[in-house]
Amino acid sequence: MSEITQKPVFSKKTGFSADLLWTMGPIILALLLTTLALVAIGADPLKAYTTLWNGAFGSPEKLGSVIDAWVPLVFCSVGLLVTFTAGLWNIGIEGQIVMGAIGAAWVARTFDLPAEILIALMFIGGALGGAAWALLAGALKVYGRVHEIFGGLGLNFVAMGVTLYLIIGPWKRAGIASTSGTEPFRPAAWLLNFPGLTVGPVEIILAIISLALIYFALRGTLWGLQLKAIGKNARSAFWLGIPTSRHMLGAFAVCGVFAGLAGAEQASGVWARLIPAISGGYGYLAILVVLLSGFRAPLVPFVAFFFAAVSKGSISLPLDLQVDSALGGVLQGVVVLLFVLSQGVRAKWTQTLSS
Amino acid sequence: MRLELKHIHKHFGAVHANDDISIAVESGTIHGLLGENGAGKSTLMKILSGFIHRDAGEILLDGRAVAFKNPAEAIRAGVGMLHQDPLDFPPLTVLDNFLFGREDGFMQNRAGALADLQRFSRQFGFDLDPDALVSSLTVGERQQLEIMRLLSLGAKILIFDEPTTGISLPQKIKLFETLRLLAKQGMTIIFVTHKLQDAEDLCGKVTVLRLGKMTGQVTHPFTADQLVRLMFGQSLETRARASVALGEPILELRDICVADYRLRVPEINLQVRAGQVIGLAGIEGSGQRLLLRACAGLDQPVAGDIWISGARMNRQPYRDFLERGVAYLPAGRLEEGLVPGLNLTEHFILARRSREFFIDWRAAQDAAQSRIGEYSIRGVPASRVEALSGGNQQRALLALLQPNLNLILLEHPTRGLDIESTMWVWSQLLARRQRGAAIVFASADLDEIFEYSDRILVFSGGRVARALNAQETSVQQLGELIGGKGL
Amino acid sequence: MDTNFVILTFASILAESAPLVFAVIGETLGEKSGVTNLSLDGTILLSAMIGFAVAFTTNNLYLAFLAAMLVGALVASIVAFSSIVLKLDQIAVGFVLTLLCGDLSTFFGNPFVRKPGPAVPHFAIPGLAEIPVVGKIFFDQNIVVYLSVLLIFAAWWWIYKTRPGLKLQGIGERPAAAFARGVNVNAQRFIYTLIGGALVGFGGATYSLFVKLGWSYHHTYGIGWIALAIVIFGGWHPIRGALGAYIFGGLQSVSSFAQSAFTDVPTQVFQTAPFALMIIALLFVSNEALDRFFSGSPVSRKIWNSLRGTPPGALSTVFEQE
Amino acid sequence: APAPTATPVAKPITFGVVLVGPYNDHGWSEAHYTAAQYVKSKLPGSDFIYIDKLNPADRPGMTLEQVVNDMKSKGVRLILTTSDDFQTDTIAIAPKFPDITFINASGDSAWKDGKNYKDIKNLGNFMGKMEYMKMVAGCAAALSTQTGKMGFLGPLINDETRRLADAAYLGAKYCWTTYAKKNAADLKFDVKWIGFWFNIPGVTLDPTKVANDFFNAGNDVVISGIDTTEALVVTGQRQAKGEKVWAVSYDYKEGCNEAPNACLGVPYFNWGPAYLKTVKEFQAGTWKPSWDWNGPDWANLDNPDTGAVGFTFGKGLTDANKTTVQQFIKGLGDGSINLWKGPITLQDGTVYVKEGAVATDKEIWYLPQLLQGMTGQSAPTK
Numbered sequence A: 001m002s003e004i005t006q007k008p009v010f011s012k013k014t015g016f017s018a019d020l021l022w023t024m025g026p027i028i029l030a031l032l033l034t035t036l037a038l039v040a041i042g043a044d045p046l047k048a049y050t051t052l053w054n055g056a057f058g059s060p061e062k063l064g065s066v067i068d069a070w071v072p073l074v075f076c077s078v079g080l081l082v083t084f085t086a087g088l089w090n091i092g093i094e095g096q097i098v099m100g101a102i103g104a105a106w107v108a109r110t111f112d113l114p115a116e117i118l119i120a121l122m123f124i125g126g127a128l129g130g131a132a133w134a135l136l137a138g139a140l141k142v143y144g145r146v147h148e149i150f151g152g153l154g155l156n157f158v159a160m161g162v163t164l165y166l167i168i169g170p171w172k173r174a175g176i177a178s179t180s181g182t183e184p185f186r187p188a189a190w191l192l193n194f195p196g197l198t199v200g201p202v203e204i205i206l207a208i209i210s211l212a213l214i215y216f217a218l219r220g221t222l223w224g225l226q227l228k229a230i231g232k233n234a235r236s237a238f239w240l241g242i243p244t245s246r247h248m249l250g251a252f253a254v255c256g257v258f259a260g261l262a263g264a265e266q267a268s269g270v271w272a273r274l275i276p277a278i279s280g281g282y283g284y285l286a287i288l289v290v291l292l293s294g295f296r297a298p299l300v301p302f303v304a305f306f307f308a309a310v311s312k313g314s315i316s317l318p319l320d321l322q323v324d325s326a327l328g329g330v331l332q333g334v335v336v337l338l339f340v341l342s343q344g345v346r347a348k349w350t351q352t353l354s355s
Numbered sequence B: 001m002r003l004e005l006k007h008i009h010k011h012f013g014a015v016h017a018n019d020d021i022s023i024a025v026e027s028g029t030i031h032g033l034l035g036e037n038g039a040g041k042s043t044l045m046k047i048l049s050g051f052i053h054r055d056a057g058e059i060l061l062d063g064r065a066v067a068f069k070n071p072a073e074a075i076r077a078g079v080g081m082l083h084q085d086p087l088d089f090p091p092l093t094v095l096d097n098f099l100f101g102r103e104d105g106f107m108q109n110r111a112g113a114l115a116d117l118q119r120f121s122r123q124f125g126f127d128l129d130p131d132a133l134v135s136s137l138t139v140g141e142r143q144q145l146e147i148m149r150l151l152s153l154g155a156k157i158l159i160f161d162e163p164t165t166g167i168s169l170p171q172k173i174k175l176f177e178t179l180r181l182l183a184k185q186g187m188t189i190i191f192v193t194h195k196l197q198d199a200e201d202l203c204g205k206v207t208v209l210r211l212g213k214m215t216g217q218v219t220h221p222f223t224a225d226q227l228v229r230l231m232f233g234q235s236l237e238t239r240a241r242a243s244v245a246l247g248e249p250i251l252e253l254r255d256i257c258v259a260d261y262r263l264r265v266p267e268i269n270l271q272v273r274a275g276q277v278i279g280l281a282g283i284e285g286s287g288q289r290l291l292l293r294a295c296a297g298l299d300q301p302v303a304g305d306i307w308i309s310g311a312r313m314n315r316q317p318y319r320d321f322l323e324r325g326v327a328y329l330p331a332g333r334l335e336e337g338l339v340p341g342l343n344l345t346e347h348f349i350l351a352r353r354s355r356e357f358f359i360d361w362r363a364a365q366d367a368a369q370s371r372i373g374e375y376s377i378r379g380v381p382a383s384r385v386e387a388l389s390g391g392n393q394q395r396a397l398l399a400l401l402q403p404n405l406n407l408i409l410l411e412h413p414t415r416g417l418d419i420e421s422t423m424w425v426w427s428q429l430l431a432r433r434q435r436g437a438a439i440v441f442a443s444a445d446l447d448e449i450f451e452y453s454d455r456i457l458v459f460s461g462g463r464v465a466r467a468l469n470a471q472e473t474s475v476q477q478l479g480e481l482i483g484g485k486g487l
Numbered sequence C: 001m002d003t004n005f006v007i008l009t010f011a012s013i014l015a016e017s018a019p020l021v022f023a024v025i026g027e028t029l030g031e032k033s034g035v036t037n038l039s040l041d042g043t044i045l046l047s048a049m050i051g052f053a054v055a056f057t058t059n060n061l062y063l064a065f066l067a068a069m070l071v072g073a074l075v076a077s078i079v080a081f082s083s084i085v086l087k088l089d090q091i092a093v094g095f096v097l098t099l100l101c102g103d104l105s106t107f108f109g110n111p112f113v114r115k116p117g118p119a120v121p122h123f124a125i126p127g128l129a130e131i132p133v134v135g136k137i138f139f140d141q142n143i144v145v146y147l148s149v150l151l152i153f154a155a156w157w158w159i160y161k162t163r164p165g166l167k168l169q170g171i172g173e174r175p176a177a178a179f180a181r182g183v184n185v186n187a188q189r190f191i192y193t194l195i196g197g198a199l200v201g202f203g204g205a206t207y208s209l210f211v212k213l214g215w216s217y218h219h220t221y222g223i224g225w226i227a228l229a230i231v232i233f234g235g236w237h238p239i240r241g242a243l244g245a246y247i248f249g250g251l252q253s254v255s256s257f258a259q260s261a262f263t264d265v266p267t268q269v270f271q272t273a274p275f276a277l278m279i280i281a282l283l284f285v286s287n288e289a290l291d292r293f294f295s296g297s298p299v300s301r302k303i304w305n306s307l308r309g310t311p312p313g314a315l316s317t318v319f320e321q322e
Numbered sequence D: 001a002p003a004p005t006a007t008p009v010a011k012p013i014t015f016g017v018v019l020v021g022p023y024n025d026h027g028w029s030e031a032h033y034t035a036a037q038y039v040k041s042k043l044p045g046s047d048f049i050y051i052d053k054l055n056p057a058d059r060p061g062m063t064l065e066q067v068v069n070d071m072k073s074k075g076v077r078l079i080l081t082t083s084d085d086f087q088t089d090t091i092a093i094a095p096k097f098p099d100i101t102f103i104n105a106s107g108d109s110a111w112k113d114g115k116n117y118k119d120i121k122n123l124g125n126f127m128g129k130m131e132y133m134k135m136v137a138g139c140a141a142a143l144s145t146q147t148g149k150m151g152f153l154g155p156l157i158n159d160e161t162r163r164l165a166d167a168a169y170l171g172a173k174y175c176w177t178t179y180a181k182k183n184a185a186d187l188k189f190d191v192k193w194i195g196f197w198f199n200i201p202g203v204t205l206d207p208t209k210v211a212n213d214f215f216n217a218g219n220d221v222v223i224s225g226i227d228t229t230e231a232l233v234v235t236g237q238r239q240a241k242g243e244k245v246w247a248v249s250y251d252y253k254e255g256c257n258e259a260p261n262a263c264l265g266v267p268y269f270n271w272g273p274a275y276l277k278t279v280k281e282f283q284a285g286t287w288k289p290s291w292d293w294n295g296p297d298w299a300n301l302d303n304p305d306t307g308a309v310g311f312t313f314g315k316g317l318t319d320a321n322k323t324t325v326q327q328f329i330k331g332l333g334d335g336s337i338n339l340w341k342g343p344i345t346l347q348d349g350t351v352y353v354k355e356g357a358v359a360t361d362k363e364i365w366y367l368p369q370l371l372q373g374m375t376g377q378s379a380p381t382k
């Protein structure tokens, strides 16, 4: 399968206004298309967008829930920056989140410790769980020559199977065996939230640290440069003396760590138990975030925030307008699709201009 | 069919690849097209066969002006081209390949194609199994298939772009026989080469190109010296070689056997001492690349021992070879050496031996700048390698080599380079040799092999001859060995 | 197990695998031409939804299938355009489309959830259906099922027996060589990608109008990925690909029987099994050690290659005329 | 103009309804949605807002707490969480929102005698006595089957679903032996669980597939126990092919509509009265946490204003069988038939309710296994 096109979003040669045009163009066009979709189902677009906005920013609680979604998106995007740099399509990230949640849940169910230690251990457990699952996809790719898209995808479903097995098997609730989740963890395993909000300081700080860490690691270290070389041409990288297999496995593992952190955060901070589909779809969404960021770490938090706001804001659509909240997903998808297409158009455009 | 090319021009950006070329070829003759690398031979032939479009000029077939939009139109008009790397479908069968492009009905007319194929095979004495996969054929056999295919499509003008590079001597003899036969039947044949001998043997008339321009036309009989003068502007002299005192054995191969899925070359024995230059000669794909990669630690030999500076290196990882001062320069510069998308600075950082974890970009840039000057690479530290020209890419590859190397392995070190770059590359290599490095290189260019090797290892037909002393070997001898005689 | 049960199960597998067969053959055609359409999971969802919506509103099955095919072709045209004209990464575009089409199907499918609508009518072929065993399995189905079986052989026939089919193989293996022989590579790629997409769309409608009658949220989620994996498993060969689809259908049957047989194991584990097996199958077809082992002799290599199937040489690459 | 009424118009109220599936699923969630509309039409000044598909597969990352926050910001002070799936979250959230009243439908946390009692001031439960209607469903199935083999398409395994499957079996066995006068051992009753309340591709078994497998295996009646209507749809398709097969739908009064001729009937929930009572009490300020297990209105099963559960007869049931089923219903209603009377033997052979005894509410609610005579899993794992 083809290499990932990593064209920079902003080129140095053309001016800022041209960049703005090529960035805003797709967004405006996307809004136009979603407006059309709204008109098509007979909804009032203006009302829909206000509802979307209010759903995301209408109250401190809502802003809190946007940040609640922002955190796992950032974790996953950070991990994906690493695998994308190494030229890998880590679609298996969903399963890695799930395994992170399972790791954290195991810690929470096994140890009776003070909150600080327990939560730290849960994050470590989550990181290990995610990394292990990612390494499995990596090993399938490196040693088994199974393309990471299919290996990862299969493992996503397997991870789901494992969760369900645990929830209705060994970790089932006393008396009841329902797929709705395990017994809630002991309170020491719950992440502390800001008063009245569903999000707390620990996960926000952790997400910001992760982002900064990976930004500098990819930019300023030999490891980052080596990954970049592998991503662009693995054969040449190997020739240069870079241990390609080990680095690819490493990239998977690092991505797994961050996906696992997202999983641990979901298990501890959002659900306080293990549920099926605990990944929340954040892994797939984060792939879109990274694509729309043009693989650039500094843009990730903003794009992630936009995605989080749309995701959370769209929940108000059915409540207020009886419009399906999938509109949010449509908006996100159209924006990314048009952005990717516009990059191609732009490249073609400049090519025609120069020749 | 009589062919006339009149005042053909073609530009690639700044390069004037064809500059006012005019050639006339009578039917029933074999016309040679000669020139050094990059002279514009392929460009001209691609224009003639519809692959690319000329900027200016005229093409006349039997006096009628034509303009081909694509190769299919050219074939319909009777012009067919055989590419150096045959442009066929290796995963398909011989018959499928033969069928492909014939326009007779909706269904595959296999019976008709088979009859045609057999008729042509009988005519030329070719022997191809219609059901064999093309991937299992030799390059010579693939050429035979292409010839028959083009003839069956009604080609009257056949272009051969360096057809003798990848085939064995018996196959070459067979090919020449065929070409003469074709000419006798009234075909017009254009034969592109830079091998003087081939031109002498085969062509009634030869056009020589140099740097996009026509430098002359000669008719039989002509001498090799004439051609050389036209090709290079002057006749080349071999320079006297500085003698080097040989040092310790660096590389020892004991009964090495290298193999890939289609080739197996057993019993290679060789000792290379510091300061020695070994040339690997032979048709491309006879195992030279496999041996170089095995010596570099990139592939495992199937059997035998590799010793480097006194240490047995079997099954050691590639990086241990690097640690021991072994370097390999691959032929595919952007495929297996440089990383397209990264710039020169980044390449120099990656190639550094010291592996500091954090990158000091400013220092790295300065270092890159000085390295660029040292190797006279036309570029800046921020130049992406894919934007460099072939020669500068080769310079960049050389610049990535560590300063103190014991063994340098090179695959076609000067392929695609102009004379000046070629000289420069070798001056670099010879300087390293002075400093005690051993050099093993593979080349398709016999002149290069003769000029620089102390010893020559000839690969042919799955075997390797005993290393020859370059001084005591004649071209004739070498040619015969490559062709499989006396091995 | 009585024989009737076995016969009915086989008939069921044949019928229930029909949409997968359409999707696998469609994707095989596209990939054979060199274009990977990764959007299958979304395309199937969206075309299933549109197919049902059209059937529901017009009560016309022909229109419904036509609309679904148009949807499939439309999505495929985005993939084709972005890869052939814009030279973008096919995987990125395909993945985005996967998610986008899924959300579109939910958004526009809302009014049609669980509505009773028309279904593809059963049609036993007179005479043939009465043949013992075989008749019940093959000739007591409906038009769509017959079409799915016909399509397998039609695709095989097209690829390996006709002249355009030979061109199709060529543009996927070595576009430059095909170009040299007069094939308009990019136009052909466009057409095959569109035809492939249309077939995938037909498969989607086959779900909502027959196999999983009706429309609900995420009605066919996951099946597109299975189809993509089966294309690899089938070695880009229509008959082997179809076989893969039937094996998958069989596995699903097994997983519902297994619940009674293995009462200790949670049912969801069996539901996961096909995905785990998919990985194992891919591991098998792309295993280097097996590859080396069978490459020993030309004969075993030939057998192995024909068993395994190799991807088209130019899959997912861009063809640029000089 | 609105007719003047004797009762003073109460102050406007908006309550919230949280649905686990789509509001238009023709099943469990739609039954709740219909009840909310019933309240709106019966109680002037009342309105509701709802969120549907609140499950991790359809709304990944969306928690009940976020929904409650959202509803709260719209002034909602009474929220009905309408699935067993919400019980855990409702218990966890209710104490955080003391100013909001929660009702969890199908839960048992407000049942003082129950196993899961939690003393939460603002959380109540109600549930309908669906087991009686499942008995009716079983009866209709037993009278209609030609092969004596029927399948029960179950969701996930828990107290409620075991209870309902067992009830269906008890009804079937009774009618099979009493009315059809056949041997109990000849009745085959196979239970398959898909793993969740409705199909989640990749997670649950596909109910379409399972229903087909049931028929392939020789069953000719499938009793649906899941929230959605796949079993009926499949049955309709197979009937159109000429097969003699039937289905019993579930949950929603109009649940036969998707394939009327294949439908023997629907045991359905009529949540309206319970909703109305709760909203009125809430409005009046008299609401107190309670666990209500509401039965049918035996006098008129289809009265929308009374019973909590009912049964719609389907076109697939012959007139003769319909008469018999009605006779059975009458017996259940007047107490002459009590299928909870012992002996009731569990699947593993232990006697659960002794000869002569009658099962208590608690015994019925917490039925631990399938019953002897049924095949299928009783518990997810041993």
Ligand SMILES: Nc1ncnc2c1ncn2[C@@H]1O[C@H](COP(=O)(O)OP(=O)(O)OP(=O)(O)O)[C@@H](O)[C@H]1O
Binding pocket: A234, A235, A236, A238, A239, A242, A243, A244, A245, A246, A247, B297, B298, B299, B317, B318
């Ligand atoms: N581009 C390449 N060209 C040739 N061979 C390669 C290439 N990439 C990987 N290999 C082969 O794959 C094998 C494993 O690669 P790699 O060494 O990157 O492993 P590693 O795990 O990073 O190194 P080590 O195990 O020594 O720490 C090597 O033996 C090498 O021959």
Ligand SMILES: Nc1ncnc2c1ncn2[C@@H]1O[C@H](COP(=O)(O)OP(=O)(O)OP(=O)(O)O)[C@@H](O)[C@H]1O
Binding pocket: B012, B013, B015, B017, B035, B036, B037, B038, B039, B040, B041, B042, B043, B044, B194, B416, C322
């Ligand atoms: N597609 C192209 N784009 C840009 N430059 C090109 C292209 N093809 C050829 N050139 C340039 O045109 C010049 C002539 O190239 P050409 O391939 O015709 O040489 P040649 O005589 O065939 O050399 P060789 O003996 O190495 O095959 C070279 O400088 C080459 O770099």
Ligand SMILES: [Mg+2]
Binding pocket: A245, A246
């Ligand atoms: Mg290794």
Ligand SMILES: [Mg+2]
Binding pocket: B041, B042, B043
């Ligand atoms: Mg050339």
